[in-house]
Amino acid sequence: MSKVAIKGGWVVSWDGSAHRILEDGVVVTEGDRIAFVGFSDDPACPEADRVIDATGKLVSPGLINLHAIANLDLQVLRMDVGDEESFAKPASFLMDPDAPFILTDDEYRVSADFSVATLLKAGSTTYASVTTSASKRWEDTIEPYALAESSERMGARAWLGHFYMEGCSYTESDGTTKMVWDSERGRAAMDHGIELVKYLQKRNHPLVTGFLFPVRTDSCSDDMLKETMRQADLLGGVHVRSHFAQRPGEYREFKSRNPNRSMVEWLQDIGFLGPRVCLTHVIYIAGHSATGDPPGDDLKILADSGTSACHCPVVSARGGKRLESFSRYVEAGINMGLGTDTFPPNMVDEMLIGSLVNKTVEGERSAGTIRDFYNASTIGGAKALGRDDLGRLAAGCTADISVFNLSNLAHGPVDDPMRTLIHASHDGQCDTVMVGGKVVVEDGRVVGVDEEELGRRAREAWLKYKAGMVSWHPAGLASDAVFPPLLPMVRRA
Numbered sequence: 470m471s472k473v474a475i476k477g478g479w480v481v482s483w484d485g486s487a488h489r490i491l492e493d494g495v496v497v498t499e500g501d502r503i504a505f506v507g508f509s510d511d512p513a514c515p516e517a518d519r520v521i522d523a524t525g526k527l528v529s530p531g532l533i534n535l536h537a538i539a540n541l542d543l544q545v546l547r548m549d550v551g552d553e554e555s556f557a558k559p560a561s562f563l564m565d566p567d568a569p570f571i572l573t574d575d576e577y578r579v580s581a582d583f584s585v586a587t588l589l590k591a592g593s594t595t596y597a598s599v600t601t602s603a604s605k606r607w608e609d610t611i612e613p614y615a616l617a618e619s620s621e622r623m624g625a626r627a628w629l630g631h632f633y634m635e636g637c638s639y640t641e642s643d644g645t646t647k648m649v650w651d652s653e654r655g656r657a658a659m660d661h662g663i664e665l666v667k668y669l670q671k672r673n674h675p676l677v678t679g680f681l682f683p684v685r686t687d688s689c690s691d692d693m694l695k696e697t698m699r700q701a702d703l704l705g706g707v708h709v710r711s712h713f714a715q716r717p718g719e720y721r722e723f724k725s726r727n728p729n730r731s732m733v734e735w736l737q738d739i740g741f742l743g744p745r746v747c748l749t750h751v752i753y754i755a756g757h758s759a760t761g762d763p764p765g766d767d768l769k770i771l772a773d774s775g776t777s778a779c780h781c782p783v784v785s786a787r788g789g790k791r792l793e794s795f796s797r798y799v800e801a802g803i804n805m806g807l808g809t810d811t812f813p814p815n816m817v818d819e820m821l822i823g824s825l826v827n828k829t830v831e832g833e834r835s836a837g838t839i840r841d842f843y844n845a846s847t848i849g850g851a852k853a854l855g856r857d858d859l860g861r862l863a864a865g866c867t868a869d870i871s872v873f874n875l876s877n878l879a880h881g882p883v884d885d886p887m888r889t890l891i892h893a894s895h896d897g898q899c900d901t902v903m904v905g906g907k908v909v910v911e912d913g914r915v916v917g918v919d920e921e922e923l924g925r926r927a928r929e930a931w932l933k934y935k936a937g938m939v940s941w942h943p944a945g946l947a948s949d950a951v952f953p954p955l956l957p958m959v960r961r962a
Contacts, residue, residue: 470500471518473906474509475872478523479886481530482506483861488843490886496528498868501675501905506862525876526900527886530862531594531626531869532816533850535779536710536749536808539584539598539616540577541931543938544811546952548787556603557640557942563606563649571604571937574611576930581615583927585625586915588814592871592899595850595859597628597710599749599810602684604938607651608633608658613665617677623918624909626869628708628854630682631665633658634689642943648688655693659683659700666704675905678854680708686736686748687719694741706745708854710779713748715790720753720760731755733767737774744775747853749808751778752785757793768801777853778803780845781810782823794830795823799841806850807842816846817873821891839891868906871899 480494483506497505497515505514538544543556562568572580588596600612613629620627635655638648666679681704683689683697689711701707714720714732723732733754736742751771756764771778780792792798799805807819820842827837851860858867873890875883880893902910909916939948949958 472504472515473498473519473521473903474517475521475523475528475870475901475903476509478526478528478872479875480506480523480528481862481887483530483863483866485863488840488847488861494528496862496870498870498903498906501868501907503862503864503866503868505864521872521901523872523901525874525883527873527875527890528862529592529871529873529890530847530860530866531871531902531904532592532846533806533854533860534588534593534596534808534814534816535747535777535806535850535853536599536781536810537584537588537593537596537814538601538809538811539581539588539596540600540612541580541583541927541934542812543601543603543934544784544787546935546938549955550953555638555646556938557644558603558638559941559943560639560641562941563637563639566606570610571934572930574615576933577610577612578615578618579923579926579930581612581619582623582918582923584814585616585619585623585627586918586920586923587812589623589625589902589904589910589915590898590913591814591816592873592902593625593814593816594869594871594902594904595626595628595854596814597680597708597747597808597854598630599682599808600632602632602634602637604934607635607637607654608661614668617669617672617674620677621674623915624676624904624907626676626859626904628678628680629665629669630680630710631658631662632682632684633662634684635693636688640941640943644943652690652693655689659693659696663700663704666707670704678708680710682709683711685712685715686732686741687723691739694736695739698740698743701745708745708747710747710749711741713751714753715750717753717759720757724760724762731762731765731767733770734765737770742771742774742776744777745855746774747777747779747806749779749810750781750785751798752790752792768798768803771798772802775804777806777849779806779808779853780823781808782819782826783809783815784811786822786826787811791826791830794836795827795841796831796836796838804849804852805841805845806853807845815895817891817894820846821895824891839887843887843891868903870901870903872901874900
């Protein structure tokens with residue numbers, strides 16, 4: 470097998486317990502593994518068949534996007550606009566299983582290609598997908614299958630789930646949102662989620678893994694969540710995830726029915742916690758200022774159970790929400806990961822915004838350290854997925870590597886490369902990305918992809934998607950009234 474050396478830059482190496490930076494270091498890969506991390510003058514450094522010059526660049530373990538929006542994202546339409554929690558969805562669409570989706574299967578494939586390509590370009594070598602439920606019924610469409618095809622073709626490492634739920638919302642003609650509970654449809658949807666995992670297990674592709682995804686804990690019954698854990702065992706202990714405690718209304722509704730226990734205590738009681746479980750958001754738990762409840766034991770319960778939490782700082786901040794706080798969760802011993810959960814899939818911005826919000830919440834400069842957020846983007850995500858060979862650069866680990874160029878004038882003089890990466894690299898693009906020892910992004914472009922053509926097709930699908938969502942609005946408003954532009958838009962006659 471040929472050996473590839475990435476040398477001359479700042480290398481984030483793993484010393485067995487923590488990340489450290491080697492100035493003018495080298496990483497040598499052989500096949501899909503890392504053969505050596507250190508300095509080129511070390512007698513143990515293997516001679517390479519190919520050398521990638523990383524001068525002026527940060528060589529990082531591939532970032533792990535633990536909750537990545539893997540579809541054309543409608544959430545960007547809500548920036549600075551209103552406080553609604555959901556998009557309009559007519560009852561006629563929800564109740565008719567034959568009503569067509571806004572996008573066709575081919576357009577979902579375009580969406581998948583676009584999502585995987587942008588994830589790779591931003592340095593996410595591994596992602597765990599979430600696809601929108603805003604334009605669907607009780608379960609996903611072909612999207613996870615399309616994402617599997619795209620990930621295999623482009624070389625991304627993917628954890629994919631077919632979401633399912635029992636409670637599905639719709640919009641009345643007066644604009645109010647209601648929820649329909651249907652356990653029969655929910656169980657059929659869950660069966661399809663199990664089928665996806667079995668399908669991916671049978672394919673046994675080294676880059677693609679399935680997980681079970683009851684999409685929101687508040688849209689699933691206790692029985693469904695318990696059955697999810699049972700099925701996860703039957704499937705060989707697969708990964709399980711769900712949105713949890715994302716909205717203040719979710720917390721208030723729960724407490725109206727459960728005045729004497731917290732939401733975390735509820736999950737503990739039904740057995741929906743543990744090392745293979747990842748809860749996304751986990752914002753409104755006991756102790757958050759918006760709940761009015763004392764902290765209790767929620768953080769300790771999560772830490773002691775080994776449950777991972779995925780923080781998505783940008784999408785939370787866009788909605789005026791905040792974790793209280795990331796530092797507190799880390800100090801409690803909870804394994805923390807990071808995800809984007811919106812477009813763009815820029816993990817560097819997630820680290821920056823998360824750190825700044827954390828400092829603001831705590832009122833301390835030393836809170837929300839870049840170290841903690843970088844750990845969440847690497848080793849925290851790897852631990853959540855049960856993969857101690859990912860998220861670190863060390864001999865024997867899988868060769869997933871992201872190389873960030875820090876030599877542009879906009880980056881300024883580089884003192885600490887990690888500080889420069891987080892505070893001055895806002896384009897979120899990588900120079901080189903390697904997954905399993907294979908270069909999948911080279912000179913900032915996805916290998917084998919016509920990015921301009923993909924961008925054109927994605928825009929066409931997205932405009933159709935937006936128009937379809939506008940047509941569902943109960944008031945029959947024009948597009949600019951449903952989703953107002955941030956500045957008045959004047960169009961040529």
